[in-house]
Amino acid sequence: MKLLVIGGGGREHALAWKLALSPRVSKVYVAPGNAGTELEENLENLPITAIDGLISFAKTEKIAITIVGPEAPLADGIVNAFQAAELKIFGPTQQAAQLEISKDFSKAFMQRHNIPTSEYATFTDPAEAHQYLDQKGAPIVVKADGLAAGKGVVVAMTLDEAHAAIDAMLVDKNMGNAGAKVVIEEFLQGEEVSFMVMVDGHHALPLATSQDHKRLLEGDQGPNTGGMGAYSPIRLVTPERHAKIMREIIHPVIRGMEQENTHYVGFLYAGLMITPNGENKVLEFNCRMGDPETQPIMMRLKSDLLTHIEQALNGTLNKAETEWDRRVALGIIMAAQGYPGSPRKNDVIHGLEALKFQQKINPDFYVFHSGTSMGGKDNKEIITAGGRVLCVTALGDNVQIAQQNAYKIADQIQFDDAQMRSDIGYRGIVNTP
Ligand code: AMP
Ligand code: GLY
Numbered sequence: 001m002k003l004l005v006i007g008g009g010g011r012e013h014a015l016a017w018k019l020a021l022s023p024r025v026s027k028v029y030v031a032p033g034n035a036g037t038e039l040e041e042n043l044e045n046l047p048i049t050a051i052d053g054l055i056s057f058a059k060t061e062k063i064a065i066t067i068v069g070p071e072a073p074l075a076d077g078i079v080n081a082f083q084a085a086e087l088k089i090f091g092p093t094q095q096a097a098q099l100e101i102s103k104d105f106s107k108a109f110m111q112r113h114n115i116p117t118s119e120y121a122t123f124t125d126p127a128e129a130h131q132y133l134d135q136k137g138a139p140i141v142v143k144a145d146g147l148a149a150g151k152g153v154v155v156a157m158t159l160d161e162a163h164a165a166i167d168a169m170l171v172d173k174n175m176g177n178a179g180a181k182v183v184i185e186e187f188l189q190g191e192e193v194s195f196m197v198m199v200d201g202h203h204a205l206p207l208a209t210s211q212d213h214k215r216l217l218e219g220d221q222g223p224n225t226g227g228m229g230a231y232s233p234i235r236l237v238t239p240e241r242h243a244k245i246m247r248e249i250i251h252p253v254i255r256g257m258e259q260e261n262t263h264y265v266g267f268l269y270a271g272l273m274i275t276p277n278g279e280n281k282v283l284e285f286n287c288r289m290g291d292p293e294t295q296p297i298m299m300r301l302k303s304d305l306l307t308h309i310e311q312a313l314n315g316t317l318n319k320a321e322t323e324w325d326r327r328v329a330l331g332i333i334m335a336a337q338g339y340p341g342s343p344r345k346n347d348v349i350h351g352l353e354a355l356k357f358q359q360k361i362n363p364d365f366y367v368f369h370s371g372t373s374m375g376g377k378d379n380k381e382i383i384t385a386g387g388r389v390l391c392v393t394a395l396g397d398n399v400q401i402a403q404q405n406a407y408k409i410a411d412q413i414q415f416d417d418a419q420m421r422s423d424i425g426y427r428g429i430v431n432t433p
Contacts, residue, residue: 007069036369146178
């Protein structure tokens, strides 16, 4: 059968790559895809982004199932539109995706359903927001309500920074509509984990646990990014904690959505803070898989992702069983010069061809592409085309070995002024007894 994956980043490369490994899949189209998906044997890029264009394509090409990668098309109602056209699509509807689209909706939803999260208040009036900040003090967190591509959160260590964030969002309106409303929330200390599940409206199928590295620089310093690397699984989520997260967070989300007449179907990502006294508090929900977490998670998934997606669409995820590689997978992001601000594009990437040959004798690594495209001489070179460029992912018997294996591969890839952290997975190594 033929599938269609929406998106063009590393997450979509990993999802499409994994789906194409299913014996029942003949081709996976990726819209719009990147150079990585263009060069894969069973994948084909589709230069369409408009929803009506994608619907016509899915109809004429008899696409069995469409899988949505990023949040933007979900916010635009791609799932509603495909469903109205009687096409099968995996992802939450626009209403269900409010969990990610609006931080205010998400916080109020958590409060209605007793899901553990930090204390908060929402404002549209700058004077009231400033007053609330003075009352609460710093550190404190200011978040734009709407989607802001990872740029809408200010973790303010001082009140000055927090007041400036309010002015930037509510007075200067430099986040546009996304910042017309702000959520101010209590600062949480602890260690972040990424907890992802697949949901069929009633049941959840947990995927492997993972941890992302959000800051640009070693030791979790510097500006926030979409993620500079990730690994899976993580020891911090013990079987007991896993059960607690399912019981106190994931199941209440699904039940809460049902009670509010919005069945949630799709991937669901809970970004959690494990506080120093061991509580699991929700920082945010995403209505999609994480990037770069998907890359190591897909490397470890041994069962058929297509089967799980079918189970999700049939409402039978309670009968699903995932199978995982017991090893650790670790992915390192190579980012362009200037990321996360204004990344430079069009640098030629060297070393990928030679790695394709190594791949044939060593299946324990994979180079997933994010912001890449074909260009350069005769349009035959792979060039940088976005902030995060590649996610070099490798398996190993423990975090340290997976880390060594991944860096050995990354060191064979070059492009001008590439940025790469040298410590991806370090928390996993610290946590290893
Ligand atoms: P979000 O998009 O809401 O997950 O926020 C982006 C990042 O900001 C998170 O991954 C955390 O590193 C940080 N962050 C968000 N909310 C809080 C909070 N309440 N306390 C501390 N850090 C936070
Ligand atoms: N890596 C974090 C995210 O996908 O939101």
